[in-house]
Amino acid sequence: xxxxxxxxxxxxxxxxxxxxxxxxxxxxxxxxxxxxxxxxxxxxxxxxxxxxxxxxxxxxxxxxxxxxxxxxxxxxxxxxxxxxxxxxxxxxxxxxxxxxxxxxxxxxxxxxxxxxxxxxxxxxxxxxxxxxxxxxxxxxxxxxxxxxxxxxxxxxxxxxxxxxxxxxxxxxxxxxxxxxxxxxxxxxxxx
Numbered sequence: 001x002x003x004x005x006x007x008x009x010x011x012x013x014x015x016x017x018x019x020x021x022x023x024x025x026x027x028x029x030x031x032x033x034x035x036x037x038x039x040x041x042x043x044x045x046x047x048x049x050x051x052x053x054x055x056x057x058x059x060x061x062x063x064x065x066x067x068x069x070x071x072x073x074x075x076x077x078x079x080x081x082x083x084x085x086x087x088x089x090x091x092x093x094x095x096x097x098x099x100x101x102x103x104x105x106x107x108x109x110x111x112x113x114x115x116x117x118x119x120x121x122x123x124x125x126x127x128x129x130x131x132x133x134x135x136x137x138x139x140x141x142x143x144x145x146x147x148x149x150x151x152x153x154x155x156x157x158x159x160x161x162x163x164x165x166x167x168x169x170x171x172x173x174x175x176x177x178x179x180x181x182x183x184x185x186x187x188x189x190x191x
Contacts, residue, residue, distance in 0.1 A: 072161050081180065088119075107155045130169050137158045
């Protein structure tokens with residue numbers, strides 16, 4: 001009988017330990033999930049995978065020669081993350097450019113919702129080996145975009161293709177995925 005009483009008194013203690021372990025496991029998984037995004041970005045920057053493009057590039061006309069004998073087709077794609085309600089699209093679906101030629105295109109965004117939304121575009125280039133040769137001098141992806149309810153905007157992208165792009169790369173696709181970062185923006189503003 002005393003052994004049964006001993007087991008019954010240990011059961012709440014065992015349950016508490018189990019709950020604590022499960023809670024720590026859940027918190028650890030949650031933290032690991034948040035750490036994956038910056039780790040993935042670092043991995044892509046190091047390896048060049050996923051066609052991630054670099055940041056702002058300086059265009060010096062005296063240093064850049066235009067190769068008028070070659071044409072590269074640049075296609076544009078725009079898509080929304082599942083939680084983003086904006087209408088988001090390129091004004092032109094593709095352009096043909098000479099390597100070294102500074103080119104401006106526009107992307108259109110409209111917030112059809114009844115509230116202000118902050119958006120952040122994340123670029124990707126395919127084929128991914130062409131990402132090193134696409135240089136953006138101005139891009140809406142460099143900063144977050146805030147649109148009031150019903151507001152629309154044309155957002156510029158200035159870019160050029162490096163003259164050293166391999167001869168066999170005659171077409172590349174620049175894709176943007178638009179994310180709703182309103183909650184992050186509000187959280188940062190409150191700090």
